[in-house]
Amino acid sequence: MSQWADLPKELLEMIRKRLDSRVDLLRFRAVCTSWRCSASLPSFDQEIPPLLLKLPGSISADAALMQTSVCRLEPVRKCPNYSYSLSKSWLVKVGESKYGKLQLLNPLTNQEAKDSPISLNLHDFKFVHLSNAFFLKWSNGFLVFGINKVVLFPISASCSNKDELGMLSIYHEGKLGYWKYGDEEWTLLDDNNFEYDDIVVYKDQFYVVDRRGTVSWIDSSLNVIQYSPPLYGCGEKKNLVESCGDLYVVDTYLDGERRTWKDYEDVMDDNNNFRGRRRTRKQTRPNKAVDFRVYRLDEEWATWVDLKSLDDRVFVLGMDCSFSISCRDFNGGKGNCIYFIDGDDFVVRELSAGRIHVFQLEDRSIEQLAVIPEFSDIFWPPNIGSST
Structure with a gap:
């Protein structure tokens, strides 16, 4: 040092x-x-105007691209004002308000962390960066409808500079597209596959996974190149997670048939305002997760390894990014589990902590986070009552 x-x-x-x-x-x-x-x-005392994007197609609207950072909030010294142990850290998402002030968010719901029992003195804590996350929102604060996932392309792009701003997106429940500031249309990167589920940056490359579990990478010329064999997992939804240098696919099993974009086409009015869910005979409520499988990609043999345990690792499947942490670095909770948002996360206007659930690989149980409060201690703000 x-x-x-x-x-x-x-x-x-x-x-x-x-x-x-x-x-x-x-x-x-x-x-x-x-x-x-x-x-x-x-000191930030002037409002920072957001960079407004005129998105093309059926999701055309003035939207702002927001960037946040998932961090480990780590104490750097003990303070006599704190009445409990500060030996470990908390998980938090960090963003900025419109006045440039620091904003602490829940890593899964993006809700602002309020009413903390601890005054956050920046001299007593440091932020250890874990992952970046991007999302698009309208002026009313809601997520842009129709966009499942966004990452900046290329990696060096900045969301504060419109001239270099480009992004890869999974939109309309499975299409893979590219958009650069000023474009009037999305560039569809794969017109043979409309079933992409997730996109991540792994080893400074962009990777996507579809519902069959096939992982592909996107080169600098926007070519989609198959990287792995199909997983053919029986789950309905796939997430990509990088953990300890390896790439994993989390396969989520739902209690109903996966919805398609056609199920949502009438939820917007002529002014791009959210009007409500479309109800069909087959689907009268959001699907819920009933099981998970985790697979690691063996790059040497190009095969998938079905994992029975994550050991001390915790996988967090957020709305705008998924990542892995070690439970040893955090207060509360335990390893070998998956935190996730249950229900139909594609069309919601707001997310609450009540929708966070935990899947434990050891006994394959799923519980609402509110029912097992000791698992919530990894998040900021801390629950003093359950801290030791």
Whole structure:
């Protein structure tokens, strides 16, 4: 650490000027004392106008692209004002409000973390970056209807610079597309497959998975190239998760038939406002998860390995990103489980903590998080009553 602390002030200034967000600035300041002193936190008293995007097609609307960071909130020193142990960390999503102020969110629901029993003094904590997440929202604060997943393309793109802004998206319940700022139409990357489920950045490359469990990667020319054999898992929904350098597919089994875009085409009015769900004879309620299977891709043999245990790992399947953590780094909870949002996450206007569930691989049980409060202790804000 000493060699980093001794970097010339001129070099630190060059680094600081390249930081795009308040979150990055906080991470910069958390490195060491000298870095903290070289970059003061600015006061934000003017509203920051969002970068509005005119999205094409049937989801045309003025939308803002939002970037957040999933972080481990880690105590750096003990404070006598805290009445309980600060030996471990909490999981939190960090974003910015329209005035540039720090905003702490639940990593699964994106709800703002309020009424914390602890005053968050930035001198007592640091943010350890785990993953980036992107989502599109309308001016009313709701997620843009029809967009399942968004990542910036290329990786070096910035959501604060419209001239270089491009994004890959899974939209209309399975189409894989590309859009660059100013484009009037989506560029459909695969007109033979409308059943893509997830997209991630893995080893500085973009990977997608479809409902058959086939993983493909997207090169710099936007070609979709098959990377793995089909999984042919019997679940209805696939998620990609990177964990400890390996790529995993989480196969979710639902209690009903998977919905398609046609089931949702009439939920918007002429002004792109959410009108309500379409009810069909076959589907009168959102599908719920009843089981999960986890598979690791053996890249050497190009085969899938069916995992019976995640050991100390926890997989978190969020609305806008999925990631893995070790339970040893956090307060509460335990490993070998999957946190997820249950129900129809595609058309909801708001998400509440009541929709978070936990699947435990050991006994294959699924419980609502509210029923097992000890599992919620990994999230910020902490529950002092159950902390030790």
